[in-house]
Amino acid sequence: MAACWMAHCGVKTRIVDKRNAKIFCGQADGLQCRSLEIFDSLGFGDRAWKEANHMIEICMWNPGPDGVIRRSDRIPDTIVGLSRFQQIVIHQGRVERFFLDNIKKYSKDTIHVERGVLPESLEIDKFKVEDESAYPVTVKLRHLSEEEAAPEQQATGSKASDGLFRSNLVYEDDEDDLIQKSKSRAGTAEVVHAKYVIGCDGARSWTRRALGFELQGEASDFIWGVLDIIPITDFPDIRMRCAIHSAEHGSLMVIPRENKLVRLYIQLKEVTPDASGRADRSKITPEVIFSAAQKILSPYKLDYEYCDWWTAYQIGQRVGTSFDAHSRVFLAGDAVHTHSPKAGQGMNVSMQDTFNLGWKVALAAKGIAKRSILSTYQSERQSVAQDLIDFDHRFSRLFSGRPAKDVMDAEGVNMDEFKAAFLKGNLFASGLIVNYGPNSLVAKAGEDDGSNSATVVSADVFAKTQALATGLPVGMRFNSFKVINQADARPWHFQEKLKSNGQFRVVLFAGNILSATQKKRVEKFCEALGAPANFLHAATPAGSPLDSVIDVLTIHSAKRTETDLLKDFPEILHPFDPHTGWDYDRVFVDDASYHEGFGDAYKNYGVDKERGCVVAVRPDQYVGWVGDVEDFDGLQKYFEGCLVLSPKTELPLR
Amino acid sequence: MAACWMAHCGVKTRIVDKRNAKIFCGQADGLQCRSLEIFDSLGFGDRAWKEANHMIEICMWNPGPDGVIRRSDRIPDTIVGLSRFQQIVIHQGRVERFFLDNIKKYSKDTIHVERGVLPESLEIDKFKVEDESAYPVTVKLRHLSEEEAAPEQQATGSKASDGLFRSNLVYEDDEDDLIQKSKSRAGTAEVVHAKYVIGCDGARSWTRRALGFELQGEASDFIWGVLDIIPITDFPDIRMRCAIHSAEHGSLMVIPRENKLVRLYIQLKEVTPDASGRADRSKITPEVIFSAAQKILSPYKLDYEYCDWWTAYQIGQRVGTSFDAHSRVFLAGDAVHTHSPKAGQGMNVSMQDTFNLGWKVALAAKGIAKRSILSTYQSERQSVAQDLIDFDHRFSRLFSGRPAKDVMDAEGVNMDEFKAAFLKGNLFASGLIVNYGPNSLVAKAGEDDGSNSATVVSADVFAKTQALATGLPVGMRFNSFKVINQADARPWHFQEKLKSNGQFRVVLFAGNILSATQKKRVEKFCEALGAPANFLHAATPAGSPLDSVIDVLTIHSAKRTETDLLKDFPEILHPFDPHTGWDYDRVFVDDASYHEGFGDAYKNYGVDKERGCVVAVRPDQYVGWVGDVEDFDGLQKYFEGCLVLSPKTELPLR
Structure with missing residues (x-):
């Protein structure tokens, strides 16, 4: 997204990615209304709209008096009248493809993703950060060999052993591993002098660590699995988005996808963190996840032959302490906020971070806008991130809780409360109620952020x-x-x-x-x-x-x-x-x-x-x-x- | 269009074109509702819809009592509620691009346009035409050198001398010329045995002549010029479709186009046919056409710097005597109907010919449908062609006539009558009132066509x-x-x-x-x-x-x-x-x-x-x-x- 802005604004840009391939399946999949409005403004909203599955209705399933799940409610997935678009679902690989094509077109083929390139050091010359003509950021890059950069990506359809790739349950630092490898080999290095650097490098952001910033927050005990399968089932709402609370076996969310796929988010009640707060990764397999799904959906039958992707994650909410250094190096996306994926917010809020930032950097770099507008990035997006984390905290606890048996069951989750939270969450999740506070770009009353x-x-x-x-x-x-x-x-x-x-x-x-x-x-x-x-x-x-x-x-x-x-x-x-x-x-x-x-x-x-x-x-x-x-x-x-x-x-x- | 069906149905197909390049500018430009429905069914309706200019309103301009043109009426360009699409305008080169991309995709890159290939002979083995496994058509092809096949296409923006390329005012048979050239050079030849051949080779169709069929009809005295320009004007409705009758200087139609272009159809009252019924081609230049436009539009000013394309044509209506030979060789498009281009029917009706024919040939070739359905092509499309020719005959005479000064002016065209014809013509032109008669594919009452x-x-x-x-x-x-x-x-x-x-x-x-x-x-x-x-x-x-x-x-x-x-x-x-x-x-x-x-x-x-x-x-x-x-x-x-x-x-x- 950041590079897309640079392409549209004609700013000289390089994108480096340590991986040697883009995403082909799995990962994020939901596109909210605001993201579609943004895609449309960039010129590819129609591609997403045409290819994606459109999610229209949410069905809520809860235990009836007999303890058997039954549909208790239907609500529209996107609040009616909110936007000219509605929420759709398409896998992240296609979204990356739309961006790559758009960047290629608008940059006249001058901006490419340089893959297999690893940053080794980042330095900011503090004395030059306010000098408009300076290039105060120095980044050292190392070019990896093809093997070094190969991602451990799960091949489509196969039952690969590492479905946990890029999951927050993977504790091994594969990045450190990559650095280790690159040092042991004859990779070429180069030094880049940049006006601005944007680190969109995920929850374990190298850029964030290079700046010495942190994510603050905590993990919960809730562990969820994810399966992208073509389901064979008699569950009647398998093509609807469903929020299912079973009486005893945990909760499940159904996200119907493109090409007959369905994504299932499945609570893994039988996998719990150890004393250190971390789950035993070896216990999580597609079979464990699938078996949990079958129990939750019972008495309906669930089976599959084709699995496109799977993963698991431990719910936690963390937000970055700082979003930029000297208005020269910025962090965006998972590098400054992590949370559970069920509300489909990760990819959306992250793209919206750099949609907020990109034009500011581009116009400042071109000398059209004042550098002072750059501080509005943190003031505008940090509060969005905090709202997201708060929302996710409340929502995921309601979703992972056992449904209350009756009004006297204080430990259980009241299903009316869950529905109310869901409706409110839906409005939040649309991305359309973001309301930036007063600053040099927002002329309104209130306490300003100091930018102007x-x-x-x-x-x-x-x-x-x-x-x-x-x-x-x-x-x-x-x-x-x-x-x-x-x-x-x-x-x-x-x-x-x-x-x-x-x-x-x-x-x-x-x-x-x-x-x-x-x-x-x-x-x-x-x-x-x-x-x-x-x-x-x-x-x-x-x-x-x-x-x-x-x-x-x-x-x-x-x-x-x-x-x-x-x-x-x-x-x-x-x-x-x-x-x-x-x-x-x-x-x-x-x-x-x-x-x-x-x-x-x-x-x-x-x-x-x-x-x-x-x-x-x-x-x-x-x-x-x-x-x-x-x-x-x-x-x-x-x-x-x-x-x-x-x-x-x-x-x-x- | 015919090849597109073969790609979608998986039928082995070759396309040969004597020209070595596709169209890049000019030519046909209007896409009617039915054509857009068809494009959508093939998978590229959205591309046309997104890129094209949308024509929304028709403004009628006639002389007022003082003889000065003024707007007399506004009507919607597409009748409201007729289709989910409305009429749009985009140049033929883009339409060809959509087809080429679609054929490539659906044929898995096996069907290409082979350019610079000229047919030399076509023979049908009459004894085998009803044999379902036979290849009764033999075609001899000659591959031209690049120079031989170069079309005399006008370069964009230049004031090339031959804007009349592919106009019906070009009498020189450039095809015979190509054959002559190809004989004099060492081109390679090949013999193709085909189950079916479709000749979509234009008004001077080689296939039609090889079959010995004719176009019947006549030319009128009306000569019109066409300019694709970016107009510089104070005429208020230049971005509307306009039908303009001036008091003395002839008529003009405005077709607003994509990329700021406007197409003007301009009656050339000062160019008249000679005794043989043919206009003197040497008298027709962009300057002559533009000067006629300026007179018609007066007192509004008209100028331009950029001209994309120009041509001229003599209005005439002709329809083919026969559309197929033995249900093995078929003719479509301009090869069986020619008329004036102003109603935007040429490309549309021609595409609809092969949209009618393609699946019939494909299913017969695959042994899924009976060969007897192939005779419905002529019975269904010849009557559409006749309707088109009749419509164009009436319409172009009303358009080319001088507006009546008052009710006593019997020689002039009554503007109310013109408006009524225009409204009726618009319905016809949408392509949506086509109603095929009873036959083996249309189970209804009436006189059948003999197919079943x-x-x-x-x-x-x-x-x-x-x-x-x-x-x-x-x-x-x-x-x-x-x-x-x-x-x-x-x-x-x-x-x-x-x-x-x-x-x-x-x-x-x-x-x-x-x-x-x-x-x-x-x-x-x-x-x-x-x-x-x-x-x-x-x-x-x-x-x-x-x-x-x-x-x-x-x-x-x-x-x-x-x-x-x-x-x-x-x-x-x-x-x-x-x-x-x-x-x-x-x-x-x-x-x-x-x-x-x-x-x-x-x-x-x-x-x-x-x-x-x-x-x-x-x-x-x-x-x-x-x-x-x-x-x-x-x-x-x-x-x-x-x-x-x-x-x-x-x-x-x-």
């Missing part, structure tokens, strides 16, 4: 401006509704126009452009926007097109057929190019479509249809600022807080 | 059975509504389950499966279906899976959550496989979805929710037969009429 107190506003003022767009809370992602292109009447989900290319956006809700009063307000705003001294020109590097840093998009609320792009809208909203004519792809209207209904965008965004408002959107689709059409100064101040501005005296050609 | 009178039923009987599914007219394509998978609650457009893989389908509308009476009816039907002597087993080659020729799909109308796949439906509707368990992808329910609304399929298909019915669907998604759940004999008779049946005495393993 200038953009933090008083609670009174903020309440007033936020009221201009109640459906676009500052700090949350820009929700999507359908709007119509003014020039060609084509409906678009507005989010489709917020591609991940590094651009900030100013979204002008122009209101009723046919009213003379409103038109004057809009014209005045556009006049300010066009002034060479203001942020739009000042943020644009000399000689670059005016939309290279900030893109201006308009949504108006008059009738489409009564409005004319060329007559009714100031030129800066649909700029003229002497080579290709007017720009027909920037002005949209909140009106009904012929074939795809009416998005009712103004109502859904909570914006007044007559007077509109202005919204600043970050490159990662998060709302950064909301203000009135007259509040150009507020908008100017927002961009002054995060971008490097050099006012121009002349209007650049487009 | 056994399947033709009396008008009385037919009216009764058709009434069982009023929304699924026999002879028309199976319309698509959303249904829900019983096992996993996922919504699907039902057409997504009718993939183009050569399978016939039996769609069982099982009705209210929770009613005991109805369940008995369904069980009786399934019992008959399971009998080894009946069509399902008899059509399946020994040792093949039971769904290899005919796929059985179910849509029931009870509540999803009250129904259970394993308990409520006979096994044959969701067959058990000892290796992979039950089949979860064949039983669907007409119920509401969480996220994608309610398809209301029974109502839309006009099927009784209680009692249901049975529908046989051809491999090309056309409805072949409709009958009651009790009418197993009628269904049996339908398949006896078109498939090679060899009753089995034993049930084959799945």
